[in-house]
Amino acid sequence: MNKGRWIYIGKKLGQLILSLVVLSLIVFFVSRLAPGDPLRAYYGDSVERMSQEQLQAAEERLGLNDSLIVQYGTWVGNAIHGDFGISFQYKQPVTQVVGQVYGNTFALAGISFALIFALGLFLAVFCVLHEGRPVDRAICKVGVAANSIPEFFVALLLVLIFAVSLNWLPYSGVASVGSGGMGDRLIHLILPVAAIVISHLWYCAYLMRNRLSDEASKEYVLMCKVKGLTARQTVYKHCLKNIMPSVVSIMAIFLPHLLGGAYVVEMVFSYPGLGKLGMESAQYHDYNMLMIVCLITGLAVILANMAAQIINEKISPEIKEKRGAML
DSSP states (O other): HHHHHHHHHHHHHHHHHHHHHHOOOOHHHHHHHHSSOHHHHGGGGGGGGGHHHHHHHHHHHTTSSHHHHHHHHHHHHHHHHHHBOOOOOTBBBBBHHHHHHHHHHHHHHHHHHHHHHHHHHHHHHHHTTTSSSHHHHHHHHHHHHHHHSSSHHHHHHHIIIIISSSSSOOOOOSSSTTTHHHHHHHHHHOOOOOOOOHHHHHHHHHHHHHHHHHHSHHHHHHHHTTTTHHHHHHHIIIIHHHHHHHHHHHHHHHHOOOOHHHHHHHEEEEEEEEHHHHHHHHTTTTTTHHHHHHHHHHHHHHHHHHHHHHHHHHOHHHHHHHHHHOO
């Protein structure tokens, strides 16, 4: 690789590390300054029967008696060596607890992301091909209404209809008791994925629709019509290709919204994942667990945005040339 590419990679790594450091600082200090007793998460109700000497010994054992600066320095030193601490709630290394559930969140978010991307692009193309017609206006109104409903309400509505009333689908957990097959896991994913897709689909579809509509109004589209191409052929062969960098950027920007929605849905469906783990760690002041969940989430968002920029540079040479001029 040439010198410019090495500089580019170095800058990206520097941005990644700096972002994670800033995120860790914010989460560390905010979580510890929030009211609450982390000893209760570790010792339970027995903490009320401890003497002052026992409380001090317990804080020293968990590293809570030092100043916040010292605690953060200790955490960073241990984290560099792969030790992210012990979960106060589960009494296990946080990496071990996270390792048992992170795959569930990635499956939920990954399937939802793929469906929203595919359905959003389909809706965008359909609306542009029928722009201004009653079907386009109807889809826009329904989409805006669906996008305005919070994820938890959509999830509760789906549970009420398909789990309680019709008894067609399970409404909690990642698999049935005594079963861990792929088919059973997919069945448990139907309602959580549906809740995320319904709540977030129009957000992406609307942005894609507007971008595609702007592209379809350019002069070269008129030239394509003169050459005999239909509107459908022009959109699929030319317009979609030209807006793909924008579509990739839209999906990268959408990822934080998707993760936030997935975390809310996990709580409603008692779905064991990072979102449920993060909410419980915040509730029980499980500092070490909250740190690693926030860092994993932040890392996923940062990498998604970096990947989107790299893909854009591959698709659009103009972006790559501009980047080269800046180096």
